[in-house]
Amino acid sequence: MINRVLIRLKIIQIVYAYYQNGSKNLDSAEKELFFSLSKAYDLYNYLLMLMIALTEYAQKRIDTAKAKLAPTREELYPNMKFVENKFISQLEVNKQLTEFIANQKRTWANDQDFIKELYEKIVESDIYKDYMASDDKSYESDRELWRKLYKTYIFNNESLDQVLEDQSLYWNDDKEIVDTFVLKTIKRFEEKRGANQELLPEFKDDEDQEFARRLFRRTILNSDYYRHLISENTKNWDLDRIAFMDIIIMQTALAEILSFPNIPVSVSLNEYVEIAKLYSTAKSGSFINGTLDGIVNQLKKEGKLSKN
Numbered sequence: 389m390i391n392r393v394l395i396r397l398k399i400i401q402i403v404y405a406y407y408q409n410g411s412k413n414l415d416s417a418e419k420e421l422f423f424s425l426s427k428a429y430d431l432y433n434y435l436l437m438l439m440i441a442l443t444e445y446a447q448k449r450i451d452t453a454k455a456k457l458a459p460t461r462e463e464l465y466p467n468m469k470f471v472e473n474k475f476i477s478q479l480e481v482n483k484q485l486t487e488f489i490a491n492q493k494r495t496w497a498n499d500q501d502f503i504k505e506l507y508e509k510i511v512e513s514d515i516y517k518d519y520m521a522s523d524d525k526s527y528e529s530d531r532e533l534w535r536k537l538y539k540t541y542i543f544n545n546e547s548l549d550q551v552l553e554d555q556s557l558y559w560n561d562d563k564e565i566v567d568t569f570v571l572k573t574i575k576r577f578e579e580k581r582g583a584n585q586e587l588l589p590e591f592k593d594d595e596d597q598e599f600a601r602r603l604f605r606r607t608i609l610n611s612d613y614y615r616h617l618i619s620e621n622t623k624n625w626d627l628d629r630i631a632f633m634d635i636i637i638m639q640t641a642l643a644e645i646l647s648f649p650n651i652p653v654s655v656s657l658n659e660y661v662e663i664a665k666l667y668s669t670a671k672s673g674s675f676i677n678g679t680l681d682g683i684v685n686q687l688k689k690e691g692k693l694s695k696n
Contacts, residue, residue: 389432389569389588390425395600396640396659397561398424400667403607404636414608421604427558428566429590433488434552435563435570436587438542439534440480441496442510445503447471467520474579475531481583502551509541527579535574543567561666599648606643614642621682633668634676641680646687649695653684 402421406412450471453463479485489495496503510516519533542548552559569588577585591597607614618638622630641660645653657680664672687693 389566390428390591390596391565392596392599393659394428394562394565395425395596395603396644396663397565397666398428399600399604399607400633400636400640400663401561402604403640404633406608407632407636414605417608418601418604421600424558425600426590427556428562430488430492430494431552431556431559431562431566432569432573432588433485433492434494435542435566436479436485436573437489437494438496439476439538441503442507443471443473443476443480445500445507449507469520469525470516473530473533474527475534475574475577478577478579478582478585482585482587483583484587499551502547505547506541506545510537513537513540515540531574531577535571538567538571538574543571602647603640603643606647607640610643610646611639614639617642617683617686618679621679621686631668631672634664634672637664637668637672638676638680641676642683645680645684646693653693653696657681657684 398421402417402424405420406417411417450463450466450468453459453466456463515533515536519529522529549563552563573588615635618630618635637660641656644651644656644660648656657677660680661673661677664676668676684693
């Protein structure tokens, strides 16, 4: 699940903190990097749990209505389609997710006000109303409901962002990327796999884990050389006047360009320009792109970089 986009973001955060905190303990910083990445995987599981929590809340509302002294006919015989959703029933018993819940002791129980607010938005939506009115009782229809609901009501939800931020500072910048993996997971689910349906692994393979470790260490250990290259190509600028985050982004980009021969230069440049737009000043993207492009051309002329 943890892809290279997320790895690059986390490395820049940790490298920035490494210099700002002044501790300069490389091993501790590396541990912090991998802990931070593991927290992103926790968020992935926690967002899967949110769909279950919403369904449980709906069931609780039904039970409460039935227990009234004088329930209406609609309350006694409610439409159970939402709470009996086949995709959610499968997700509830998923072996990997239930193991995560048992180990982490994490629930949505303390955020019932948010669950209530989100549920009420969902039941007022056309997505929900069309689903409840439909005669289609297929697994595919049930799964598609949650893909639509997630994309519409969970993907960009400021109230949810605040709830998550209150729970973990590590989740501040992770949700947008993790959301894409939750949506991918919903689409991957197959009824025939039952409780054994595989969730996305924390790392796709050992290669991505090694990419994170190597990129982080090269960024720190070769910092003097990378900053020399930056200085040489920003002669009209005083290095002290360049935003520190811009320097960190370029330093990390150079570590990637010079340490990973299989990653095209254009891919690395595009990734770090996008990161600059996210983390630094309005003009940082074009400044970083121009500076890195100049360094790459210089290194190629000097025979120190051969890849395209």
